[in-house]
Amino acid sequence: MIGLIALSAPAHAQAETVGGTIQVAEGAERTPIAGVVIDISLDGEDIGTGTSDDTGIWAVDVPGPGTYQAELDVESLPDGVAPTDPDSTLLDSVIVRAGQNKVIAFRLGEGSVAAANRYKQLGNLFILGLKLGAIIALSAVGLSLIYGVTGLINFAHGELLTFGALMLYFFHVSGGGPGWPLLLAAIPAVILGGLFGGAQDRLLWRPLRKRRIGNIAMMVVSIGLALALRNFFLIIFDGQPRSLRDFAIQDTVDILGIPVVPKTLVIIGASLVILTCVGLFLQKTKTGIAVRAIADNKDLAESSGIDVQSVILSTWILGAGLAALSGVFFGVSESVQYNMGFRLLLLTFAATVLGGLGTAYGAMLGGFVIGIAIEMSTYWIDTELKNALALGLLIVMLLFRPQGLLGRKERLG
Amino acid sequence: MDWTEILIDAATASIGPVAAAYALAAIGLNLQFGYSGLLNFGQAGFMLVGGYGAAITVEHGGSFWLGILVGIAASVVLGLILGGPTLRLRADYLAIVTISAAEILRLIVRSGWAEPLTNGVFGIQGFANPFFDLNPLATAGRYGWGDFTFQGRQLWVMIVGWSLVGLATLLLWKLIASPWGRAIRAIREDEDAARALGKNVFGYKLQSLILGGALGGAAGMLLAVEQQNIVSDSFLPQLTFFLYVIVILGGAGTILGPIFGAIVFRFLFQFFDGFMAQSQAEGWYGDLLDATDAQQIKLVLVGAGLMALMVFRPQGAFGNREELLIDDN
Amino acid sequence: MTTNTIAAEPGVAKPDPILVVDGLQRTFGGLHAVDVDHLEIQRNTITSLIGPNGAGKTTLFNLLTGFDEVDAGTFSLNGESLVGVPSYRVARRGMVRTFQLTKSLGRLTVLENMMFGAPDNPGESLSGAMFRRWRSAEADIEARSRELLERFGMDHMSSEYAGSLSGGQRKLLEMARSLMVEPDIVMLDEPMAGVNPVLTQSLLEHIKALRDDGRTVVFVEHDMDVVQEISDWVIVLAEGQVIAEGRPEQIASNPIVIDAYLGTQSNG
DSSP states (O other): HHHHHHHHHHOOSSSSEEEOOOEEEETTTEEEOOSOOOEEEEEEEEEEEOOOOOOEEEEEESSSSEEEEEEOOGGGSSSTTEEESSTTTEEEEEEEEEEEEOOOOOOOOEEEOOOHHHHHHHHHHHHHHHHHHHHHHHHHHHHHHHHHHHHHTTTHHHHHHHHHHHHHHHHOTTTSSSSOOHHHHHHHHHHHHHHHHHHHHIIHHHHHHHTTHHHHHHHHHHHHHHHHHHHHHHHHOOOSOOOOSSSSSSOEEEEHHHHHHHHHHHHHHHHHHHHHHHHHHHHHHHHHHHHHHHHHHHHHHHHTTOHHHHHHHHHHHHHHHHHHHHHHHHHHHHBBOOTTTHHHHHHHHHHHHOOTTOOOHHHHHHHHHHHHHHHHTTTTTTTGGHHHHHHHHHHHHHHTTTOOOOOGGGGOO | OOOHHHHHHHHHHOOOOOOOOHHHHHHHEEEEIIITTOOOOHHHHHHHHHHHHHHHHHHHHHOOOHHHHHHHHHHHHHHHHHHHHHHTTOHHHHHHHHHHHHHHHHHHSGGGGGGHHHHHGOEOOOHHHHEEEEEEEEEEEEETTTEEEEHHHHHHHHHHHHHHHHHHHHHHHHHHTTTHHHHHHHHHOOHHHHHTTOOOOHHHHHHHHHHHHHHHHHHHHHHHHHHHHHOOOGGGGGHHHHHHHHHHHHHOOOSHHHHHHHHHHHHHHHHHHEEEEEEETTTTTTTTTTTHHHHHHHHHHHHHHHHHHHHHHHTTTTTHHHHHHOOOO | OTTTOOSTTTOOOSSSEEEEEEEEEEEETTTTEEEEEEEEEEEOOEEEEEEEEEHHHHHHHHHHTSSOOOOOOEEEETTTOTTTTTOOOOHHTTTOOHHHOOOOTTTTTTHHHHHOOOOOOOGGGEEEEEEHHOOHHHHHHHHHHHHHHHTTTGGGGGGGGGSSSSSSHHHHHHHHHTTTOOSSEEEEEEETTTTHHHHHHHHHHHHHHHTTTTOEEEEOOOOOOHHHHOEEEEEEEEEEEEEEOOOHHHHHHHHHHHIIIIITTTTT
C-alpha cells in the first residue's frame, strides 16, 4: 500500500522519526550507552538503522506515518549489559502519527550477553540459515511438485504458505478460535492448507486446463489470484505481524558451544524428517511414482493408464500442505503476517531454480543453499541486502548452469 | 452521494499524467508480452531504473537532459543483463528472473548501503525543475471546462506524457506492420519453427525485451517527473501486475490496447476510490470497514479482475476473438 | 544421379556427398539414442530414414539441424563442419527441416507464414524495419510466396490463419514454407503422418519435384509403400545405429532389416 500512497500523495512536508535513549537504569541512576544498534522495519521490510551516540540518543527517520517494528540488536550491546527481559528486544507495533517524533524505550540492565566470538556468531548464523533453509525447502518442494505435474509456476504459492500460518493463528491464538496449544493447532492448519490447495485445483486450475488455457496465461491468472488473496488476508488479519503464544519465549540450549533456541532445532529436525518422507513417497509409493512419471512425460503417463487428473489433485494437496507447514514453521520462527508468503515467494523461486526447476530433490537442496547463504551473508554484508544477495545468486546461477544444481540439461527447451 | 464529483474525479484521473505513464509502460509490456510472448514480470524494475537513473544523475550534478539519457541507458542495460542469461531458456525462467531482479533493485535502492546515492527509503525530490521551466502554461492556472480542469503544471506533464504515448504507439505500429513485427509474432507462435527457418530467435527476443524495457524506463521517468519525487516503494511488484491488467484489458497484441486499458483502468481505480470514500463518509458500512480497507478491497478486485479477464476475455476490448480461438496444434 | 553403383552396406561412401557424419553420439541418461559410425547423404537424391519407434531418427534430425548438441563426433554440410552451429545458422547454411508435430504459426495467415520463411529480408532487422526501405523487397517476397502457394495448390487459402488449416494442409504449408529459404537440403520429419491419402499423393509429387529442382531430400517415414515408391536410397536405423543401407528393393529383402524393423513394428 505504500506504493499507492507514494503515487497519489505528494511528498509529506513533516518528517517523522522513531528514536529514544539507550541507557541502563540502576535505581535513579541512568547510564547512557553508545554504539547500540536499532533496526526499524515496516511490514517485514527494513526502513533504517539507528546507532546510539555518546549520550545514548538515537533516531531513525521514517518515510511516513504507519505501524513500524523496532528491534534492538543484542549483539551490539557492550559487555555487561543485557535486556532485562530477553524477549522485549522486539517492539512490533510502534505506531507513528503524521509529523510525530515517536519515542520508544528498551529496558536494559546489567547482565551477560557475552560478546559473541567469531565462531559463535558464524555458528549461530549457520543454524539460523539451516532453519530458514528448511522453511524455504518445504515451500520449494511444494512449488516444484506442482510445477512438475502441471507445468504451472504458481505465483500464488506464497498465499498457500500464509494460509497455513493464518490457520495456525486461528486455532492457536485467535479470540474466535478454540485456543488449542500450538502443536495441536498445527495439525488442522496443515490439513486445511492441503485442502485449500486441492480446492484451488478442482475449482480453478482443472477447469482452466479443460479450457486448454496455456501455461503463460495460467501464470498471469496465478498473479491475479495472489494479489486478490494477499489483500483479502490483509483485510481480515490487518497489517502488523502477530506473535504466537506457545514457544514465543525459550531458553537457549548449548549445541557445540553455540546457543540455540530449542524451537529452531525442532523446525530443522522436523523439516528433515518430512522432506525425507516426501522423498520416500516419490520413490516408493504408486502415487509418487505416478507423480514423477507425469513430470517426465505427461502424454506417455496418460497413455499408460495413469489417472493424470487425480494425481495432479493429490500433488496439489501435498504441495499445498507442505507450503502450509512451511508457513507454520515460519510463523513459529518469526511471527504471522498477511504477506509472509509473498515475502518468501521469490526466495522459494530462487531455491527451485537453483536446484533445477521441476526436480523435487533440487528444490530441497536449493532451499538449504539459499537459506544458509542468506543468513551467513549477514556476517559480511548489510542485513537489508541479504534477500537481494539470494536473488542475485539465482541470476548468476542461470548464467553458468541454467539447468540448476540437480537438473538435467536436456530438459531445457 | 455526489455522483458528479466522483465521475469528474474519475475522468480526470483517466487522462491524467499517471494514466499516460501507465499507458507508456503498458505499450512496452504489450510489445514484450502481447506481441513477442515474453513474460516480463519485472516491468516495475525497468521503470525504477529509468526514474532513478534520471533522478540520481540530477541529484549528483548532472543536467536533467543528461539524466533522461542515463535513465533510458539504464533500462537498456537492465534488459541486456536480464535477457542474456534467460532468453535462451524456457519462458518461465524469464518470469522468475524479471520479478526477482525488480525486487533486487528495489531492495538495493532503499537500503542504507545505497543511501548516499539514492537517499534510501526517502527517495529523491525536486530534480525536474528544468522540465517545468519549459512549461509554456501558467503553472498555477487552471485549464478546462466547468469542474473538469487541470492545473497548468499538471497539464504540461500530460501534454508531454501523452505525446510520448503517441510517438511510442506510432513506432510500435510501424514496427509491428514491418517484417520485423511479423518475425516477433512468428516467434511468439513457435520458436523452433522460426529457428528452423534461419531466424535468430534470441536476437529478436532480446530486442523486444530491451525496447519494451526502455519504454518502461521512460514511463518511470514520467512518473518521477510528475511527482518531482521518486521513492523505491512506488515500484512494488504490484505495479507490474497493474500493467498486466491494463494490457489484457485493452487486448494483448493490439496497437491501441494499452492506451485504452490505461484510461479505463485509471478511471475505474479513481471511481472506486471516490465511491468508497463517499459511501464510507455517509456511514454505509457502519464499523465494518475502515479507510484503509477500501484500498485493500480495491486490490482484491484488481486481482480478481485480472483472473477473470485472462479466463473469460483474454482478447480484451480490441483483440480479435477469432484469432484467439485458433487451436494451436 | 544414380545410386546403382553404390554397395548396400552401412556407412558406405557415396559420390558427391552433401552431408557427412562421423562418430556421432548422443546419450540420454546412459541410453545411446544415436551412435552412428559413418554416414553419407548423396547430393540430389531422395533418401529415406526408417527404423522402429525409438530408433533415434528424430534425435538424429535434431543433432544434424542444431536442435540438440552432440556428445561426440563430427558432421559437415558441403564440406563445412556443423558441430556446435546453432540451429538458425544451420538453416542459413542451406539445411532446413520440418517437424514431426507440425509447427505452423497459428495466428499468422498462410501468406504470412510463407513470407516469414524468406531469408535476407531487409525489413526483418530492427534497424532495417525502422530506417530502411523494405517495401519493394517485401513485394518480391510476396510474389515468390504466392507462386509457391500456387504450386502447392494453397493459393486460395492464403489469407486464412494457419491455425485453421487441417493437419495435412499444415504439413503442406510447412514444406512450402521451408522452400522459401531456398535450401540445398530439406529434412522432412514424417511429412506424411496423419495426412489423408489424396494429400499424401500430392505431397509425394512435391518431394519428387524438390529433387528435380536439384535439391536433396532426407525424410523419416513409417509407410514402407511410400518409401519404396519415391526413395533413391534407404537408411535403416535401429537403437541409434545404422544397421543397413541400400536401394529400396535391396532393403525390402534384407533379413537384418526384416528382423530389426519389421519384427518390432508389429508390437509398436
